[in-house]
Each structure stands twice: as C-alpha cells, then as structure tokens.
Amino acid sequence: MSRIDAKFAELRTEGKKAFVAYVMAGDPDYATSLDLVKGLPGAGVDIIELGLPFTDPMADGPTIQRAGQRALEGGMTLQKTLDLVTEFRKDDATTPIVLMGYYNPIYNRGVERFLDDAKTAGIDGLIVVDLPPEEDEELCIPAQKAGLNFIRLATPTTDDKRLPKVLENTSGFVYYVSITGITGAAAADAGDVGPEVTRIKAQTDLPVIVGFGIRTPQSAQAIAAVADGCVVGSAIVAEMAAGKPVEEVTAFVRSLAAGAHRA
Amino acid sequence: MANDLFNSFMSGPDERGRFGKFGGRFVSETLMPLILELEAEYDRAKTDPEFWAEMEHLWKHYVGRPSPLYFAQRMTEALGGAKIYLKRDELNHTGAHKINNVLGQIILARRMGKSRIIAETGAGQHGVATATVCAKFGLQCVVYMGAHDVERQAPNVFRMRLLGAEVVPVTSGRGTLKDAMNDALRDWVTNVRDTFYCIGTVAGPHPYPAMVRDFQSIIGKEVRDQLPEFEGDGALPDTLVAAIGGGSNAMGLFYPFLDDTTVNIIGVEAGGKGVDDSMQHCASLTGGRPGVLHGNRTYLLQDEDGQILEGFSISAGLDYPGIGPEHSWLHDTGRAQYVSITDKEALEAFQFCCAQEGIIPALEPSHALAHVMKIAPTLPRDHVLVMNMCGRGDKDIYTVARHLGFDMADTEGRDAI
Numbered sequence: 241m242s243r244i245d246a247k248f249a250e251l252r253t254e255g256k257k258a259f260v261a262y263v264m265a266g267d268p269d270y271a272t273s274l275d276l277v278k279g280l281p282g283a284g285v286d287i288i289e290l291g292l293p294f295t296d297p298m299a300d301g302p303t304i305q306r307a308g309q310r311a312l313e314g315g316m317t318l319q320k321t322l323d324l325v326t327e328f329r330k331d332d333a334t335t336p337i338v339l340m341g342y343y344n345p346i347y348n349r350g351v352e353r354f355l356d357d358a359k360t361a362g363i364d365g366l367i368v369v370d371l372p373p374e375e376d377e378e379l380c381i382p383a384q385k386a387g388l389n390f391i392r393l394a395t396p397t398t399d400d401k402r403l404p405k406v407l408e409n410t411s412g413f414v415y416y417v418s419i420t421g422i423t424g425a426a427a428a429d430a431g432d433v434g435p436e437v438t439r440i441k442a443q444t445d446l447p448v449i450v451g452f453g454i455r456t457p458q459s460a461q462a463i464a465a466v467a468d469g470c471v472v473g474s475a476i477v478a479e480m481a482a483g484k485p486v487e488e489v490t491a492f493v494r495s496l497a498a499g500a501h502r503a
Numbered sequence: 504m505a506n507d508l509f510n511s512f513m514s515g516p517d518e519r520g521r522f523g524k525f526g527g528r529f530v531s532e533t534l535m536p537l538i539l540e541l542e543a544e545y546d547r548a549k550t551d552p553e554f555w556a557e558m559e560h561l562w563k564h565y566v567g568r569p570s571p572l573y574f575a576q577r578m579t580e581a582l583g584g585a586k587i588y589l590k591r592d593e594l595n596h597t598g599a600h601k602i603n604n605v606l607g608q609i610i611l612a613r614r615m616g617k618s619r620i621i622a623e624t625g626a627g628q629h630g631v632a633t634a635t636v637c638a639k640f641g642l643q644c645v646v647y648m649g650a651h652d653v654e655r656q657a658p659n660v661f662r663m664r665l666l667g668a669e670v671v672p673v674t675s676g677r678g679t680l681k682d683a684m685n686d687a688l689r690d691w692v693t694n695v696r697d698t699f700y701c702i703g704t705v706a707g708p709h710p711y712p713a714m715v716r717d718f719q720s721i722i723g724k725e726v727r728d729q730l731p732e733f734e735g736d737g738a739l740p741d742t743l744v745a746a747i748g749g750g751s752n753a754m755g756l757f758y759p760f761l762d763d764t765t766v767n768i769i770g771v772e773a774g775g776k777g778v779d780d781s782m783q784h785c786a787s788l789t790g791g792r793p794g795v796l797h798g799n800r801t802y803l804l805q806d807e808d809g810q811i812l813e814g815f816s817i818s819a820g821l822d823y824p825g826i827g828p829e830h831s832w833l834h835d836t837g838r839a840q841y842v843s844i845t846d847k848e849a850l851e852a853f854q855f856c857c858a859q860e861g862i863i864p865a866l867e868p869s870h871a872l873a874h875v876m877k878i879a880p881t882l883p884r885d886h887v888l889v890m891n892m893c894g895r896g897d898k899d900i901y902t903v904a905r906h907l908g909f910d911m912a913d914t915e916g917r918d919a920i
Contacts, residue, residue: 348809395533421693
C-alpha cells in the first residue's frame with residue numbers, strides 16, 4: 241500500500257476529509273522552503289504537494305509563476321528538489337509527498353533515472369500538468385510500474401465520454417480542477433463542485449480531491465464537505481511572497497487545515 | 504531513417520500528432536477536449552471543397568495571391584553563381600506570409616461558432632494579420648505580446664489597435680514571445696467556451712503544426728506552378744532556402760517538395776551574436792536539444808536542468824527558443840539541412856537586397872538571403888535557387904537604422920550609413 245493509499249485509509253477510519261497543501265520547492269530559497277515543508281504535517285496537512293519550479297508554468301497564475309521564478313533565481317533545480325524530499329524523509333516516514341510540475345525538467349533528466357531518484361528520495365506521486373492521457377506512455381505508465389502514483393487532473397471540460405480515459409491510469413487520488421482557468425484565479429463554488437465530484441465518483445473508487453480557487457478556511461471547509469478533501473496552493477504561496485516568517489505561514493496553513501477537517 | 508526514406512516525407516504527422524518522436528499533445532487536461540474538437544473540425548474542413556473555395560477566394564481577392572515568383576537578375580549577376588528566384592510573399596496584404604495561415608484558422612473558428620480570437624505575437628506580424636482578419640469578420644481579437652516587444656515594435660502595436668484588437672503587454676516570465684504564448688494558453692484555459700487560439704507558427708500541440716503547415720503550403724504549391732514559366736515544363740528548384748523562427752514560412756515553401764529528392768532544402772536559423780556557449784542566439788536546431796514546451800516535443804534552447812532559455816536575435820520574429828516539430832524531424836532524418844546566420848550577416852544581406860533589387864526585406868528573410876549570398880557563388884549558373892521573401896522590412900527600419908548608427912530624428916538627413 242502506498243503512503244497515499246495508507247493516508248486515505250487512515251482518514252476514512254477517522255471520518256476526516258483530506259487537506260492538501262501546495263508549496264513551491266526552493267521558494268524563496270532551499271533552507272526556508274525545507275523549514276516550511278517540515279512544519280506542514282504538524283499544522284494538520286495530510287498530503288504535501290511540492291511544486292517543481294519551471295520557467296514556463298502554463299497552468300499557473302501570477303502567484304505561483306513568481307514563486308517558481310524566485311526559486312529558480314535562488315538556484316533551485318530538480319536535483320535540489322529531490323534533496324529536499326530526502327531531507328524531509330529523515331524525520332517523517334508517513335506523510336505523502338506528491339511532486340507537481342511540468343514535464344520538461346523530468347524529460348530532460350531522463351524518465352527512468354528520474355523515477356529511480358524520485359522513488360529513492362521518498363516521493364509518492366506525480367502530478368504533471370502537461371501530460372494528458374494521450375501521452376501516457378511518456379511518464380504515467382513507467383511511473384506506475386516504478387511504484388509511484390500518477391495523479392490525473394479532471395476538469396470541467398472533461399465530459400462523461402472522456403472521463404473513463406482520464407481515470408483509466410490514475411492512481412492515488414483524482415485531482416478535480418474546480419474552475420476553467422489557472423491557479424489562484426476565480427473562486428471555487430461548492431454548489432458547482434459538488435455535482436461534478438458526484439459525477440466523477442460514479443466512475444471511480446479513488447478519492448476525489450478538489451483544487452484551484454480555494455483561499456480561506458471557510459472555502460476549504462465548504463469544498464472539502466462536497467469532496468474527499470481539498471488543495472490550497474496560491475493562498476499559501478502568497479504568504480511566502482509577502483515575506484512572512486515560516487511560523488506565521490504555518491499558522492495560516494493550520495487554520496486552512498482546521499477548516500477542511502471541520503467538513 | 505531507411506524506412507523514412509522509402510516512405511513519403513509528406514505523410515506526417517501520425518494519429519498522435521507525431522513526426523517521428525517530435526510533436527504530440529502536451530497540454531493540460533482542460534485544453535485537451537478543445538484540441539480534439541479542433542482536430543475533428545479541421546479534419547472535416549480539409550476535405551470540404553466549400554472550405555477551400557472560401558480560402559481561395561480570400562487568398563486571391565483579400566491577400567493578393569498568388570504572390571509573384573521573381574527572378575532576381577542583378578543579385579544573381581552580383582553573386583555570380585546560382586539563379587536566384589524570390590518568392591514574393593512580402594507583397595501579401597499585411598506584408599508577410601502570416602496572413603495565409605490566419606485566414607484558414609479564422610474561417611475554421613467561424614465554422615466552430617467561436618466569437619473571440621486570441622493570438623500571440625513577437626514582432627507583431629502575426630498579431631497584425633490576426634487583427635486584420637478579425638476586423639474583416641467582426642470578431643473580437645486579443646493579442647498577447649511581450650512587454651519588451653510592445654516597446655520595440657510600437658508601429659505594429661498601433662496598427663493592431665487601429666484594427667480594433669486589444670493588445671495585452673505580457674510581463675510574466677521575462678516578457679518575450681514565449682511568455683506571450685504562455686499567457687495566450689492561460690487565456691484559452693480560462694475562456695474555453697467562446698475562444699479560438701490562432702497560433703502563428705508550425706508549433707504548439709497537434710493539430711496546429713500540421714494545420715498551419717497546410718495553410719502555408721500555398722507558398723510551395725505556387726512555386727511549383729510558377730517555376731515552369733521561367734525554367735520550362737516540369738522544372739523543379741535545385742535548392743530551397745527559407746528563414747526559421749518557429750518555421751511556418753519555411754514549412755510552407757518546403758512541404759510540397761519534400762518527396763522530390765533532387766530538391767536540396769535549407770532552413771536558416773537566427774544565430775544572433777553567434778552560436779556558441781554564451782547562448783546569444785535562437786538557433787534551436789544548431790544550438791538546442793529535444794524537450795517539451797508549448798504542447799509539443801521539439802528542439803529547444805534549455806539549460807542543463809531543463810529550464811527554458813531566452814532566444815536572442817536582432818529579428819523579433821525569430822526570437823523563439825523552440826522550432827516547429829516537423830523541422831526537428833526533417834533535421835534528424837537529414838531530409839533538410841539547417842544552418843545559422845548572425846545578426847551582422849543578416850544586416851549586410853538586408854542592405855544588399857535594398858541596393859541590388861529595390862526590395863526592402865524584413866530582417867527574417869534577410870537571414871535566408873545571407874545564406875543565399877554564401878552559397879550562390881559556389882553553385883553552377885544553371886542551378887535554380889528559390890528563396891522565400893516572407894516579409895517586407897518596413898517594420899524593421901527603426902531597428903536597422905539604430906544598428907547602422909543612423910539617427911532617424913536627424914531631420915537634416917545627415918547619413919551615417
């Protein structure tokens with residue numbers, strides 16, 4: 241059983257929804273982001289989604305774009321992102337880490353080598369935005385074979401006819417993108433999201449986690465209530481961008497996690 | 504490679520949008536259904552005589568096609584070798600080849616019921632062509648342009664605004680053409696219902712590279728029809744030369760000749776200050792390696808970590824860190840040859856063309872011409888060389904003046920040239 245499957249089993253037993261926090265690896269520098277990541281499980285984060293910086297993040301809004309730029313300017317690389325996970329795993333053997341990013345840095349390293357290194361570092365799953373099911377042979381299938389979960393995005397444009405194709409090689413959980421748009425843009429509406437989650441759950445037993453457009457403890461609670469959990473990214477990254485100390489950002493994360501866990 | 508040579512070079516891409524290992528559909532799930540819908544609509548349109556009848560009518564009456572094939576006699580004599588023919592796509596409405604493709608995509612958008620058109624632009628030529636056709640059909644038009652390019656291409660920004668387009672200066676990333684493409688994709692992902700993304704080159708996710716190539720292929724088809732008038736029935740060019748940024752004018756010229764194995768095909772990339780380790784160029788094939796960006800796998804300028812690098816060229820139209828995937832495939836199979844030309848060589852060719860033929864070329868085809876100037880003297884006098892004059896240079900006179908040390912504000916006209 242993967243760390244992700246184990247985490248959801250545990251949450252089911254406790255009757256709790258999952259709270260997933262996204263942070264950018266290396267923002268604003270390696271040491272600060274390692275501190276932040278280390279504090280996330282204690283703040284109530286069930287799954288860590290770790291952003292892999294890329295120069296051309298097509299699905300991201302300005303907040304996460306700039307976080308990636310700060311990280312790259314601070315010297316962050318794919319190797320250092322793997323190092324960060326290795327370092328984190330020294331103290332935490334259970335909290336799942338999902339790497340989220342774009343394909344080119346992975347392709348550039350070589351898929352086989354990347355998968356070996358990611359597994360060794362302690363990464364549990366991958367979300368690669370620019371790899372739809374049509375390109376499954378690139379990374380999705382090799383990742384599953386290597387024992388990593390490949391978590392797919394389902395979106396409002398994924399209709400019922402297409403949904404089986406999206407779910408086919410997905411594992412760990414399904415990430416439902418609440419809006420058509422980029423990260424940190426429009427607000428997610430629980431009234432719209434609920435029926436979409438029901439539609440997806442009719443075709444899969446995997447947990448459905450909702451992300452994009454969730455910024456506050458209240459919306460985390462509202463969205464988590466109609467799904468198996470929720471993701472907050474830009475709102476946390478914005479706290480880092482404002483230069484707040486890690487403890488303060490962690491306190492904000494704690495309030496978001498509490499919101500999701502109230503659902 | 505053996506298989507490729509025995510089969511046609513014109514059969515790509517395959518059903519997954521691949522030219523060999525290049526191309527593909529590397530987009531987010533939100534865009535995937537839109538791209539499949541576009542592919543289905545394009546498949547219907549390309550076998551629909553009504554679609555092509557509308558294209559041909561507009562190409563003739565709105566764009567001014569066919570563009571002439573012109574024997575450049577003085578240039579030929581000055582270089583003392585191959586016979587040089589120029590395909591005059593700079594005479595098109597809006598001054599470049601870009602409109603050939605825009606017309607096709609906008610007619611498709613209309614067939615699909617889309618009311619809002621978005622585009623990216625570097626030098627502004629694709630943006631102007633898109634704004635033009637949108638004005639003609641009364642469609643809303645939004646053009647994404649790097650903030651840096653908005654500054655250095657002010658006349659084209661004003662043109663687009665006159666034509667009713669909204670020009671959005673892009674400040675994300677480093678504010679260049681690739682960032683403009685990122686922001687256009689972000690717009691598309693947000694406005695999925697009513698918006699059509701009109702890509703300006705043979706890049707992006709399938710079906711764009713094939714579709715844009717098909718629309719631009721009118722260039723090569725006309726050359727096939729026109730050359731016999733000069734060279735006799737059945738005559739084929741011996742060499743084709745075209746400049747490459749993303750590579751749409753080159754694909755348009757090359758494609759109809761890919762299976763004529765006697766035709767030597769040369770693409771010319773922008774070498775900027777020189778293709779070396781300092782990366783002051785945008786020669787993706789000669790100075791890059793395969794990667795994935797903007798929906799396709801192709802040769803890219805990137806660092807050792809797979810982060811995308813900025814291109815550098817005197818020509819804003821060639822300033823892109825990637826290249827169309829079909830070019831990457833033609834490069835790897837050896838069917839076409841790719842070379843690079845520096846800013847300095849392009850500037851010399853620019854002036855040579857003005858003086859020899861009375862044609863002010865854009866800086867993009869000036870790169871192609873600079874390579875023609877290198878090879879023509881080495882070729883026999885019956886060697887037929889066709890170069891695509893893909894754009895006119897009006898937009899570039901400020902840049903050229905600056906590089907030649909000519910002060911445009913000096914009204915007394917004291918020249919420094």
